[in-house]
Amino acid sequence: MAQPTATPQPQPLTIGETVMLNALDAERQVNIILPPDYAAEPDRRWPVVYLLDGALKQDLLMGAGLMRWGALWGRSRDAIIVGIETRDRQRELLPATTDAAERKRWPSAGESAAFRAWIAQTVKPMIEARYRHDGTAFLVGESAAGHFVVETWLSAPQTFTGYAAISPSLQWDFEVLSRKPLGPGTRPPIYLSLADEGGATESGMMRLLEALPAGQPYCFSDRRTELRHATALHGLLPEALQYLLPTGVDDLDEFGFTLRCDKRGE
DSSP: OOOOOOOOOOOOOOOOEEEEEEETTEEEEEEEEOOTTTTTOTTOOEEEEEEESOSTTTTHHHHHHHHHHHHHHTSSOOOEEEEEOOSSHHHHHOBOOOOHHHHHHOTTOBBHHHHHHHIIIIIHHHHHHHSOEEEEEEEEEETHHHHHHHHHHHHSGGGSSEEEEESOOTTHHHHHHHHSOOOSSOOSOEEEEEOSOOHHHHHHHHHHHHHOOTTOOEEEEEOTTTOOGGGHHHHHHHHHHHHHSOOOOSOGGGGTOOOOOSEEEO
């Protein structure tokens, strides 16, 4: 008589590691997802992509999936992903505002400088001490997190090797970020994009683009007629990674992976 087949038991599916850290009086996840070949190639070093709003219930899994997909197709290089959880986004990602309406709606906003210092002084050193990085680090964010990216690029540009600000909230505080003088010299490469936000978000972006000095490396993807604010991140993160982590593959256009820089600086 045939013996009944044992039912296979599910096993945990581990995709990364989590460290709990405290910043701005709130405990939060810092999630690390390593490239699939990290353990098999012990002598290899990797870029690091720091993804804001990077909790499990935020953008971490989408970001990791899009990075794996881009690397699979040769669209962008693989990297270590560090997802940084935000708990009060306006408090952590935006500076103080002089706009009374914004202050009333988001009274906790205004501590982006402290959050940036925590990332630079606590998170980055921890990652660099524990993981095999190649010395390059990229900061990625969307909406309010995109504003944080641009603010970091302006105020502390050498914190990261490159930046991606997808639909950044440049309307904040009467578009003040786009009015700041850039000063001489160039900063690290930055990827910028605009969806259907319109209004002060759009005018802030256009002012920022006009202010970029000659020789500044940047890519601006203009998707005002194609993407909504809600679809900008998952629509454009693959392109941002393609710009920041190029592979040198020369047939990407054949697969529809055109790096569309409607404006570009070198």
